[in-house]
Amino acid sequence: xxxxxxxxxxxxxxxxxxxxxxxxxxxxxxxxxxxxxxxxxxxxxxxxxxxxxxxxxxxxxxxxxxxxxxxxxxxxxxxxxxxxxxxxxxxxxxxxxxxxxxxxxxxxxxxxxxxxxxxxxxxxxxxxxxxxxxxxxxxxxxxxxxxxxxxxxxxxxxxxxxxxxxxxxxxxxxxxxxxxxxxxxxxxxxxxxxxxxxxxxxxxxxxxxxxxxxxxxxxxxxxxxxxxxxxxxxxxxxxxxxxxxxxxxxxxxxxxxxxxxxxxxxxxxxxxxxxxxxxxxxxxxxxxxxxxxxxxxxxxxxxxxxxxxxxxxxxxxxxxxxxxxxxxxxxxxxxxxxxxxxxxxxxxxxxxxxxxxxxxxxxxxxxxxxxxxxxxxxxxxxxxxxxxxxxxxxxxxxxxxxxxxxxxxxxxxxxxxxxxxxxxxxxxxxxxxxxxxxxxxxxxxxxxxxxxxxxxxxxxxxxxxxxxxxxxxxxxxxxxxxxxxxxxxxxxxxxxxxxxxxxxxxxxxxxxxxxxxxxxxxxxxxxxxxxxxxxxxxxxxxxxxxxxxx
Amino acid sequence: xxxxxxxxxxxxxxxxxxxxxxxxxxxxxxxxxxxxxxxxxxxxxxxxxxxxxxxxxxxxxxxxxxxxxxxxxxxxxxxxxxxxxxxxxxxxxxxxxxxxxxxxxxxxxxxxxxxxxxxxxxxxxxxxxxxxxxxxxxxxxxxxxxxxxxxxxxxxxxxxxxxxxxxxxxxxxxxxxxxxxxxxxxxxxxxxxxxxxxxxxxxxxxxxxxxxxxxxxxxxxxxxxxxxxxxxxxxxxxxxxxxxxxxxxxxxxxxx
Numbered sequence: 105x106x107x108x109x110x111x112x113x114x115x116x117x118x119x120x121x122x123x124x125x126x127x128x129x130x131x132x133x134x135x136x137x138x139x140x141x142x143x144x145x146x147x148x149x150x151x152x153x154x155x156x157x158x159x160x161x162x163x164x165x166x167x168x169x170x171x172x173x174x175x176x177x178x179x180x181x182x183x184x185x186x187x188x189x190x191x192x193x194x195x196x197x198x199x200x201x202x203x204x205x206x207x208x209x210x211x212x213x214x215x216x217x218x219x220x221x222x223x224x225x226x227x228x229x230x231x232x233x234x235x236x237x238x239x240x241x242x243x244x245x246x247x248x249x250x251x252x253x254x255x256x257x258x259x260x261x262x263x264x265x266x267x268x269x270x271x272x273x274x275x276x277x278x279x280x281x282x283x284x285x286x287x288x289x290x291x292x293x294x295x296x297x298x299x300x301x302x303x304x305x306x307x308x309x310x311x312x313x314x315x316x317x318x319x320x321x322x323x324x325x326x327x328x329x330x331x332x333x334x335x336x337x338x339x340x341x342x343x344x345x346x347x348x349x350x351x352x353x354x355x356x357x358x359x360x361x362x363x364x365x366x367x368x369x370x371x372x373x374x375x376x377x378x379x380x381x382x383x384x385x386x387x388x389x390x391x392x393x394x395x396x397x398x399x400x401x402x403x404x405x406x407x408x409x410x411x412x413x414x415x416x417x418x419x420x421x422x423x424x425x426x427x428x429x430x431x432x433x434x435x436x437x438x439x440x441x442x443x444x445x446x447x448x449x450x451x452x453x454x455x456x457x458x459x460x461x462x463x464x465x466x467x468x469x470x471x472x473x474x475x476x477x478x479x480x481x482x483x484x485x486x487x488x489x490x491x492x493x494x495x496x497x498x499x500x501x502x503x504x505x506x507x508x509x510x511x512x513x514x515x516x517x518x519x520x521x522x523x524x525x526x527x528x529x530x531x532x533x534x535x536x537x538x539x540x541x542x543x544x545x546x547x548x549x550x551x552x553x554x555x556x557x558x559x560x561x562x563x564x565x566x567x568x569x570x571x572x573x574x575x576x577x578x579x580x581x582x583x584x585x586x587x588x589x590x591x592x593x594x595x596x597x598x599x600x601x602x603x604x605x606x607x608x609x610x611x612x613x614x615x616x617x618x619x620x621x622x623x624x625x626x627x628x629x630x631x632x633x634x635x636x637x638x639x640x641x642x643x644x645x646x647x648x649x650x651x652x653x654x
Numbered sequence: 655x656x657x658x659x660x661x662x663x664x665x666x667x668x669x670x671x672x673x674x675x676x677x678x679x680x681x682x683x684x685x686x687x688x689x690x691x692x693x694x695x696x697x698x699x700x701x702x703x704x705x706x707x708x709x710x711x712x713x714x715x716x717x718x719x720x721x722x723x724x725x726x727x728x729x730x731x732x733x734x735x736x737x738x739x740x741x742x743x744x745x746x747x748x749x750x751x752x753x754x755x756x757x758x759x760x761x762x763x764x765x766x767x768x769x770x771x772x773x774x775x776x777x778x779x780x781x782x783x784x785x786x787x788x789x790x791x792x793x794x795x796x797x798x799x800x801x802x803x804x805x806x807x808x809x810x811x812x813x814x815x816x817x818x819x820x821x822x823x824x825x826x827x828x829x830x831x832x833x834x835x836x837x838x839x840x841x842x843x844x845x846x847x848x849x850x851x852x853x854x855x856x857x858x859x860x861x862x863x864x865x866x867x868x869x870x871x872x873x874x875x876x877x878x879x880x881x882x883x884x885x886x887x888x889x890x891x892x893x894x895x896x897x898x899x900x901x902x903x904x905x906x907x908x909x910x
Contacts, residue, residue: 284710285843649709652819654826654845 138511142350143173146339148325148362149355150179152301153478153495155308157353159203160499162316165506176319177312178339178347190414190421191219191401191489192296194240197289199496205311207288208650211643213307215418216299217397218282218639220275222488225404228599229543236263236598237400238488239271240294242590244621252574252593253605254618264597266629267622273629275400280642283635288651292632296489298401298414298421321347328366335472335513336362350510353502354476358483363466363476371482373464377536377558379549380409380485382433383459384440385423388449399639401489405542406439407431408549412486417643422449425461425485430549433458461485465528470517473510475502482528487538490531493586497527527586533563534587534595540567541599570596574603657771660750663788666768670780671746673793675738676773679745680728683719687739688807689814692874698727698735700885701878703815703824703845712815712824712845713808714875717885720831720839726888740807744800746772764805766798814868821859823851823872829882834890847876 145161147154158177165173200210210216221239228234243251251268266272271293274281281295312318323341331337338348354362363369375381390397397415404411409426424440431439437456444450465482469475477498484490501523505516539553540563552558566579575589575596596603637645684704687695692714695701699716706713716739718725727735733742746769751762774780781793790798818824825848829841852872855863863869 283707285705285707286710645709649711652705652710652712653822654819654824 138509140350140510142507142510142513144349145173145175145351145353146347146349147175147177147353147355148179148339149357149478149480150177150305150309150320151355151357151478152305152308152492153357153480153498154179154353154355155305155312156199156203156492156495157355157477157499157502158312158318159205159308159316160199160496161503161506162312162318163203164503166316168317174319175317176321176347176349177309178321178323178325178341180324181322182324190298190301190416191412191486191492192299193489193493193496194294194296195493195496196296199499201289203308203311204315205307206653208646210299210307211297211417211646214297214299214303215416216297217415217417217643218280218399219296219298219401220271220281220293220399222401222403223275224538224598225402227403227405227410227538227542227544230405230546236594237265237269237272237275238591238594238598239265239269239275239400240296241269241271242294242588243268243593244625245617246590249614249617249621250574250576251618251621252597253603253610254615255597255622256574256603256605257610258619265594268625269594270625270629270632273633274636275398277633278396278398278639279633279636280399280639281636282642283637284642284645284649284651286651287654292636295399298416300416300418321345325361328362330366331473333472336366336474350473351502351506351513352474354474354480355478357479358462360466360476360480362474363469363471363480367471367474369466369468369471369476371462371464372467373462374484374532375463377532377560378463378485378539379427379429379553379558380425380463381461382428382436383423383425383461384433384437385421385457385459386440386444386454388420388422388444388454390419391448394640396638397640397643403487404443405544406443407547408436410487411440411443415639417640417647420449423459425487427549430547430552467525468517468521469498469524470520472517473513475517475520477502481524484528484531484535487535488531488587488591490535490586494527494531497584497586498524523582526582529560529562530580531586533560533566534591536560536563537567537592537595538599541596541601543600570601570603572604572606574605656769658748658750658767659770660765660767661747661783661794663784663790667784667786667788668777668782669768670776670778670782671772671793672774672776672780674774675728675732675742676745677728677731678772679742680725680733681723683722683724684715684717685739685741686713686715687741688804688811689714689871689874690803690807690810691737691740692871692878694737695739696874696878698737698881699739699878700881701875702827703818703875704843705845711812712819713811714815717841717844717882719885720841720889724889726885726892740800740804744797744804745769746774747797747801749801749805764801766794766801813866814871817863817866817868818847818872821851821855823848823855825851831886831889833886833893835893837893839889846879847872849876
């Protein structure tokens with residue numbers, strides 16, 4: 105049995121540490137004491153965030169019992185999961201591997217499919233040929249050489265992504281990123297997943313509780329007790345239990361029970377930058393068992409937002425995210441229905457769900473001994489599927505920063521907050537970039553999105569720089585950027601941004617190598633599209649046979 | 655090209671099959687095998703595991719050469735070892751699921767099919783498939799039993815390799831060889847028993863492998879790898895222009 109960090113207030117939380125120290129008197133837990141070990145972790149909330157955090161921490165710190173780490177997840181049966189976010193980033197493969205689940209089980213139980221990037225339709229000028237790709241595989245030669253200036257000077261016929269990355273060809277044919285003989289979590293092209301969030305959390309829960317020794321409690325929190333030193337001492341539950349811990353992780357979603365309601369950390373709205381504040385979501389059945397499953401998220405711009413279209417193995421998830429300042433719910437629903445009708449997917453059986461979106465984040469997600477992960481920390485519109493990757497990054501950072509004693513908590517919090525403030529800012533910049541580069545003039549939503557006062561300074565300055573310099577590694581300062589220079593290149597040049605690179609900074613050697621890289625890309629695209637099975641074909645075979653671990 | 659037709663005692667009453675080995679199915683460097691052949695294969699061939707292109711599952715296979723169509727056991731129109739894998743012996747026959755037969759979800763009935771484009775098929779010489787009264791000949795009966803041994807053998811093979819994979823007893827092996835003329839071969843996509851994992855296997859699981867008959871198969875595989883040096887020697891002989899000596903026991907590779 106793993107320990108549960110529940111305790112009576114008159115019992116010491118852990119054996120006293122250090123010679124000569126006495127347990128604190130009843131009722132006065134020395135929770136804030138500097139040399140107190142950090143070994144009891146309570147996670148509040150059992151959605152995607154809660155279980156990813158539980159899985160990452162429990163697999164990184166597998167020792168339980170008296171000399172180990174106790175991890176308890178408490179969730180309310182009342183709180184239905186939001187369960188819309190279905191797109192991930194390739195980081196999810198390392199995360200799932202770290203947690204220790206099998207890719208076969210994950211694909212089967214979460215109705216997951218392979219995602220190799222995003223396709224943007226009608227984002228630039230809304231013409232019929234208006235589409236570009238943001239694939240997960242990096243541009244050719246990316247480690248050594250910046251191909252962008254040479255692609256730009258070559259007046260190429262094909263789009264930027266198709267020229268520098270073989271993966272767009274795989275996406276446009278709805279092919280899988282791997283073969284049935286490719287081991288779990290490995291690929292011939294970089295990939296992530298589309299998943300059913302409603303099935304993902306229970307899948308992780310089963311593994312965390314069954315294999316990793318995470319304690320799971322269904323209860324409601326009725327009170328949060330401060331420790332008198334700027335931290336949380338314990339939670340009081342509806343059934344009368346006390347949950348004491350050294351670190352509390354708030355994964356309670358928009359409710360933000362600890363970080364918001366208790367700690368009072370303000371939420372910084374981003375609605376002046378990112379205008380999306382509502383969504384209509386719907387699930388679309390496949391017409392038959394043979395209908396192709398797209399291996400990219402398709403994002404199609406509309407009058408006042410955009411429609412996501414995601415293929416799982418069981419169904420498609422489609423939705424329209426829009427701005428209520430520019431469009432009423434009714435008109436938005438009509439646009440979504442028109443999108444479906446144009447594809448022959450509109451029927452009277454569909455049920456449309458209206459979801460509010462509040463773009464923004466908390467500037468501090470770690471306060472005292474409480475850290476927020478997931479929607480409680482922030483949410484930005486789902487344009488580049490940043491929600492789950494931010495959960496993974498947070499879980500990894502907490503695992504890496506986890507201090508041995510309470511005295512280290514402040515430093516860990518400071519580093520975490522600096523890192524994540526930076527990450528939120530970069531995501532905001534990157535999402536906004538898609539709107540700033542649009543040349544659509546068919547609605548105020550698009551025109552207003554380009555108004556200078558809605559563009560963060562950091563993005564404006566970067567874009568000025570990129571007028572004469574193609575984005576490259578050193579433009580970004582952090583070790584682990586959410587969106588690297590590669591992503592910026594795909595969006596900028598996919599949307600027709602012009603960089604006039606200074607000719608004296610280009611040279612023939614690089615130019616020749618760039619040319620070789622482009623022809624090699626075309627060769628690989630042809631070879632791989634001949635070798636790879638369709639996304640649906642491979643997923644069906646995995647359902648039947650599974651993938652090998654090696 | 656392969657032109658498979660279901661065998662029929664009337665249509666194919668006069669068809670004869672020359673029981674001689676044919677290049678058509680010898681020019682291949684990996685042949686899938688079934689565990690029940692291991693005791694005989696282990697005398698000649700290195701046995702590995704490969705992944706099925708259809709299912710990705712591991713299946714046992716013997717390695718015959720270092721290039722895609724190189725079979726170092728086949729020279730001068732014949733196999734020069736005493737035992738030829740069932741997968742070769744069955745040629746040019748195979749089994750085809752019967753169309754529309756049986757309730758949904760049940761194992762489909764199988765019919766014996768013949769590759770009509772095979773050059774061994776004729777009407778003058780060779781083994782008859784059917785007697786004058788339409789009954790199957792001894793030759794055809796032998797073929798049928800080889801085919802059914804392959805069907806049940808393949809089921810056993812997947813049970814075997816599936817369990818090995820679950821127990822993490824399979825690992826990839828990379829083969830890099832340099833031959834006498836300094837040319838090199840690198841083979842990928844081969845797997846073998848992870849000896850270290852086997853040594854560390856808990857007693858209960860070891861007993862389970864023994865009880866299911868897997869343990870001896872597993873050791874046959876491990877022992878068979880010793881034939882890799884023989885395979886390299888065969889290749890070196892070919893490269894040095896030395897004709898592989900015909901062994902006295904190297905007879906025809908017809909159905910045993």
